Amino acid sequence: xxxxxxxxxxxxxxxxxxxxxxxxxxxxxxxxxxxxxxxxxxxxxxxxxxxxxxxxxxxxxxxxxxxxxxxxxxxxxxxxxxxxxxxxxxxxxxxxxxxxxxxxxxxxxxxxxxxxxxxxxxxxxxxxxxxxxxxxxxxxxxxxxxxxxxxxxxxxxxxxxxxxxxx
Numbered sequence: 001x002x003x004x005x006x007x008x009x010x011x012x013x014x015x016x017x018x019x020x021x022x023x024x025x026x027x028x029x030x031x032x033x034x035x036x037x038x039x040x041x042x043x044x045x046x047x048x049x050x051x052x053x054x055x056x057x058x059x060x061x062x063x064x065x066x067x068x069x070x071x072x073x074x075x076x077x078x079x080x081x082x083x084x085x086x087x088x089x090x091x092x093x094x095x096x097x098x099x100x101x102x103x104x105x106x107x108x109x110x111x112x113x114x115x116x117x118x119x120x121x122x123x124x125x126x127x128x129x130x131x132x133x134x135x136x137x138x139x140x141x142x143x144x145x146x147x148x149x150x151x152x153x154x155x156x157x158x159x160x161x162x163x164x165x166x167x
Contacts, residue, residue, distance in 0.1 A: 002070065002160040007093055007109035009164075010116055014108075018096040018124045020044045022085050022117035044119035044141075050079035051146035058140045059087070062129040069161040071095060074104050074125040075152045080143025084129065085117030087137040094118050095127035095161055103153045109161045125153065132163070 008014065012021045020043070027040045048055050074097055086092060091112045097104035104125035112118070117138075120126050129138065143149055 002158045005071070005095075005107055005109050005159045005161045007111040007161060007163055010094060010110040010112045010118070015094075015096075015110060015118065017098060018126070019081065019121040020119040022083060022119055023113075023115055025115075044083050045081065046083065046119075046141055047081040047122045048079070048143040048145070049122065050143075050149070053079065053143055053145040056140075056142050056144040058142070060084070060129055060138045060140050061135060062092075062131045062138065063135050064131050064133055067132075067163055069093060069095070069127070069130060071107060071127055071155065071159040071161050073152055073154045074107065074127055075150060076123050076125045077120070077143065077149045078123055078151060079145070079147055079149045081119050081122050082126075082142040083117065083119040083140065085139045086112075086115075086131075087139055089114035090134065090136055091116075091132055092136065093127075093130040093132060093161065093163070095130070096120070097125040099123065099125060107159055107161075111163060127161075
């Protein structure tokens with residue numbers, strides 16, 4: 001048995017309690033390199049706390065899960081934020097949960113638009129990387145350094161995360 005959860009469109013306002021939406025729409029921008037390049041400036045706040053902390057830049061190649069997603073586990077990173085920006089114009093599924101007294105509260109699911117990414121705030125419970133329909137590469141910015149920067153929580157009763165009917 002699972003609990004049903006349907007993904008909503010990803011918006012900056014809806015996602016604000018969990019971090020930041022990364023996108024160029026409406027972002028501060030200006031020309032650089034003699035006008036040959038546009039810089040979309042300061043799209044997310046990168047957090048890296050703790051001993052010997054440093055910022056890591058990686059590429060993750062994710063394979064899609066069967067839908068509906070069987071959400072059995074979420075994770076969080078106590079020492080730093082974690083940003084995911086797709087390198088292709090495809091949507092992906094984002095699942096987050098507020099922190100409660102006994103672990104994560106009821107998750108919320110979001111479906112990105114092509115070109116949107118997310119920056120999970122430090123200590124935000126989130127699901128694993130979930131591309132939709134095809135393998136997808138992501139630019140990932142997160143924290144490296146000493147200390148255990150990964151906590152996991154397994155739900156006693158999993159959630160079945162559904163995409164909106166039009167997807």
